[in-house]
Amino acid sequence: MLRFAGLLTALLAFSAEASAQQAPPTDRPGDAYELELRVRTESQSTNGSSSTSNSGGALVERVVAVLPEGLELEFDLPADTTPAERARDWQWPARILWSESAPARLLNGPELEQRIEVWLKTGEIPREACGRWFFSWTAFKIECDPNAVLETLKVYNLRSGAHGIEAEVDPDAVRREKAETDVVVGEITGTPVTLEQAVAAHASDQISGTETLVRESDPQGRPIRQVRTVRLEIITADGVVEQSTSTQTVTRTPLQAP
Template sequence: MRHYWLLVLLAIFSDCVWAQEPPDRAGESFHITVFHESKSEEETGSSSSSGRHEYIERIVAIRNEGVERVFDITRQPDEKSQLIDWQFPVRIFEANDGKMEIVNRGDMEARRDAWLEAAEIPFEACGTWYFTWNAFQVECDPEAILETVRRINIQPENLEDGASFSHPAAIRPGSLQKLNDVGSEFRVRMVVDEEHFHRSAAQNDVIVGEIMGEPITFDEAYERRTVEQITGTIEVILTVSESGRVAKQVTSIETTKIKIDGKEERSVSNEVIERTET
């Protein structure tokens, strides 16, 4: 239980403390966990999936222009795992305007080439998909890891009541709402962007077609998907630590899809990202 005097101070200074992102310091490290689960229901039955990932983040340098960080994963001791996970560790410079640049690209490309050689995968196979217990892509582009880094960056640029907050699946940004006096929790609700889900489903159709040997272009798949009607909401809850950093982000997306045959499919997905100082 926190001491009473600390709660009083937090309440008094909440407007000035929580509204700003705390300064980064070289040498700081964080443990990031990502847990996601989803469930879909329709007349013919239901399906579900879940997964968990862990990352390590270290701040290695602070410059006037931005921050340099290293991201890695918790590794298995075997050599095969190290080869497959060639994208890590990745060293990234994040400029003050949010742009990211990979610093250790040469090291990543050398690890990628070693993985391709050990797995006897020709470079021409880069970008293709295959299926074992799940669908996997032969990823060879170092830049692809930036999408993962952006996803696990849960600290918004502006953390205060009424601040704008965006989500890639939302049709427009929402406004953060402070849920308590000390500003330790914020919530935002948004409406889903139907086109985002059409494009995502079309891309999945392309992947499935490639794996099954029944290729389809993205434009063809997208045209089929646009017939579907999709509505829904997105809710994000941010939990802020005493240091002023977002320590937890919970994202819940609920959608209802009306398919071309008129059947209804309801889906719920939840994602929890936690970032704790180590």
């Protein structure tokens, strides 16, 4: 899949293990929701640089079956997706088993494998390119692992996880995220750097900040909106102060009355 692979994933994750929540009792086959994602990141530093970026996406979540072990859910692109747009993304539709007591599990992996093969052939992409990073108008990774869909869905997940929380960021997690970003940039620019080298370069960074997550529900208790905000301040070894705010908003709208 040619898509920006979410370099802020670790940054936006809580340092503590999120507590699972019980699936809403109103779930039944046929229920459907539109999931809209919006991410806004603003940053500035004392060296005079600043930036603002906006990104997002949309999926449709459908309840396929209510099973003793959890919910069978299907995630697909919106109905107005064109054939050309769908051809660029092999991940959808994806079916998963969701449970409040176990990690999500991909149910149609073989189907995704077949779509990956067609996608590579159609795009004339050699299998050897899988896992590598490139740059056009943004950074993207040639993703060929069916289970990568589970990482994508974590961003859209409003069914489980802690909420109504404010916590301090984990400096080590932020350092590693910055180091992984450096490795990707090095691969794209042709100036490779190892992860060990990148980690060492950020070892003396002074990192502080907060992570907050607020979730809203409708009168029936169904989650309808979630806002996750990360505010960071990083003082680098040469004294440059970098400040950033990332806000990730997911809106969940019923497509039909449950």
